[in-house]
Amino acid sequence: MTEQTPHRCGSVAVIGRPNVGKSTLTNALVGAKVSIVSNRPQTTRHRLLGIATYPEGQLVLVDTPGLHKVQKRAMNRVMNRAARGSLEGVDAGLLVIEAGRWDEEDSLAFNVLRDSGIPVVLVVNKVDRMKEKAALLPFLQQITEGREFASVHPISAQKRNGLEALVRDVLALVPESPPMFGEDEITDRSQRFLAGELVREQLMRQLGEELPYATTVEIERFTEDGNLLRIGAVIWVEREGQKAIVIGKGGTRLKDIGAKSRMQMERLFGAKVFLETWVRVREGWSDDEAALKAFGYE
Known part of the structure; x- marks a missing residue:
């Protein structure tokens, strides 16, 4: 320059x-x-x-x-x-x-x-x-x-x-100014938020047709243990029938969602990840402004 x-x-x-x-x-x-x-x-x-x-x-x-x-x-x-x-x-x-x-x-x-x-x-x-x-x-x-x-x-x-x-x-459209962020910073979001998004990405990819809008993810636990991240993710759905779809026959689908999410997290965070996932039901959360706020939607 x-x-x-x-x-x-x-x-x-x-x-x-x-x-x-x-x-x-x-x-x-x-x-x-x-x-x-x-x-x-x-x-x-x-x-x-x-x-x-x-x-x-x-x-x-x-x-x-x-x-x-x-x-x-x-x-x-x-x-x-x-x-x-x-x-x-x-x-x-x-x-x-x-x-x-x-x-x-x-x-x-x-x-x-x-x-x-x-x-x-x-x-x-x-x-x-x-x-x-x-x-x-x-x-x-x-x-x-x-x-x-x-x-x-x-x-x-x-x-x-x-x-x-x-x-x-x-x-050319933005002002002359020093950088707002350090050279190695890529987002303002926390690792905890990104972990939840990576689980939700797998849900969208694997269940898009079956559960278009009925799922969200809440990270209940996120702790660092040396070079190991221990993460607990709750997948929320709106009905019992949807819970069965997410879990899949013999739990295979949930295992697959967890395994692929963990791989993406390890790649993004540059650390080993121990990920646990659970599926819970909260009826009508996607049409409830209070529930959306509780799940971190602005």
Whole structure:
């Protein structure tokens, strides 16, 4: 870094409808897994910070739940509040959409960003999945007409294509400032929170079709014993029948969820993990604001 290129640092909200790849993009920019990923909508339920540090500057990324047009349950309302609240005090916004698709929820996300008055970068994700590559340019022309963007970036977050140019343009939108976080920091969330999210990721991946929104995870115990982390996780469901689905025949499914969660924790925390999991029932928790607050939903 030279005298001519001052260090830049600022916060950037990552906004979009559910399932467009916001968390995959956040993880790719940070260079580590701070946000859980599955191919189910509503995987991200919390607003969380991912810290992306580069020689030229630092981007504090606010990964958000997807914005929903229909808010049937308390869970949806809480998630929409988290997504909208993430725009307070940020310097720029990334509107993430899926290549070849723009619907009402994309328009809702655009309007929320536009009304906030911050510069908006359009991130067109999953371009690698477009069968007709020639359709990309007409699609971009169609969706940018009448909408103002600071820049437009077709990318593949999963394959990390197009990220360098995106980072360069986003850094140009944030103020000259020293970094907010240390070079080795990747998130503001605790290991305890991340442990719960990694268990929930496995639930979403293995039970998505069967239990789309009926599960959450509470970490009851998190202790350090030398280089060993002892973690106790309670998986909450809403009905007895759901408990049986999570446990699986002879407990096989719960064992598999636990084993895969533990491997992810060991990779992220760089320590040995002893993980215990239990399944308990609390009826109607996802439509109960008090229960959501108790489980750490903002």
